Amino acid sequence: MSEEIIYRDDVTVELVKSSASDADVIWAARVSTAGEQSLDEIGEDPARSAGLINYLARERHGSPFEHTSMTFFVSAPIFVFREFMRHRIASYNEESGRYRELKPVFYIPSADRKLIQIGKTGAYTFVDGTKEQFDITVESMKIAYVAAYESYKKMLDAGVAREVARAVLPVATYSSMYVSMNARALMNFLSLRTAREGSHFPSYPQREIEMVAEKMEAEFAKLMPLTYGAFEKSGRIAP
Template sequence: MPGEEVMDIEFRSDVEVELIKSAASDADVLWAARVSTKGESSLAEIEADPQRSKGLINFLMRDRHGTPFEHSSMTFYVKAPIFVFREFMRHRTFSYNEESGRYRRLEPVFYVPGPDRKLVQEGRPGKYVFADGTAEQHKLVGETTRDSYRQAYLAYLEMLDAGIAREVARSVLPVGLYSSMYATCNARALMNFLSLRTKREDAAFPSFPQREIEMVAEQMEEHWRQLMPLTHAAFEANGRVCP
């Protein structure tokens, strides 16, 4: 019975990011930059003078010579609430493939803000800040979202059991439902994403991302930092501005 299946509903407050594959290194930036003056470069030549290589990457970042940072590729698997993906896909320099509610039954996994999620918006647009919220407000959010999810998923199952097409039945599901996708980008596209989707005091330009997409961005940045440490260090040193 649908009522029994809905008891298997899962509530989460995290996101998942996995680096699936990559062709990304600091050497990619150096080769691309040096071809304009030297033609083809070798890895041995790059490794022979690491300080010069570090300096070149910093120069490119500082003076915003962006195209050398495009000769890399990273593919991430991301599992997050649908509302995160709606923001994510504004970044049109990524390539996306997302799971489809037209072709499979969607699993009952829903987002509920964790106890550390700030709940209350104070101030006017462009100037507002978020406050923690009271214990009563956290209780209200938890109980209300869980009840809403249960009712929505029960309605979804009832329509499926009645023979309604998946693409029609899914319309009752909320954006707190978890989805999954592959997202592929180069280092320049990722830096643009990070400059907008992370809040850092040392950033040259302030950004005010929604916390849930920032959680995704933080995990992506850590993967990238390990792949391209010189490029990441230059990004940090130059105010986290995309070149």
């Protein structure tokens, strides 16, 4: 095979653009009582701002959090994107398998990825596998990926269209996309796609989408510290 296969166990998330601050939430909320003066009051009193944002989150008065936008560039396996794109309150653009040849970049779990699922449906926990289980996993994946990519290239070399040939590629193939979300939708995403002690509604997401969510959460916390604090205080419930 001419092209070198790349195996990855990571995901990447880059914040490419944002219009998202706690002040955006405050002016949107204050229009209720201050009308056209709502913009003038921003930044007057930080404690009051935090109090208002905590109140909005606690009472689930969610619409003021929608006047924000964060755009991320995400690189992850297709099986992560399948789950991600169930989140409808977002805008997406993903690289095309019809218009470009897909690169041989495939997911394999890292050595510390917990491999064994225990517990009942909806409340799983995961524990470490043995070294033997890890080796079997990595070896099996690599055999499948090499065979799949060879078949893909064989079809392309024979002149078959990319949109037909891609059918053989696994969901472990890496893809990339832009996703834009407002803070309210992002909090909903984080509440569902991270497993965190103390969450009011515990969630049990797939580890690989959680890896993406954790990186998005770190950017969100930097951009909107008061909103992020309120999200944490309210048990990670999206307002």
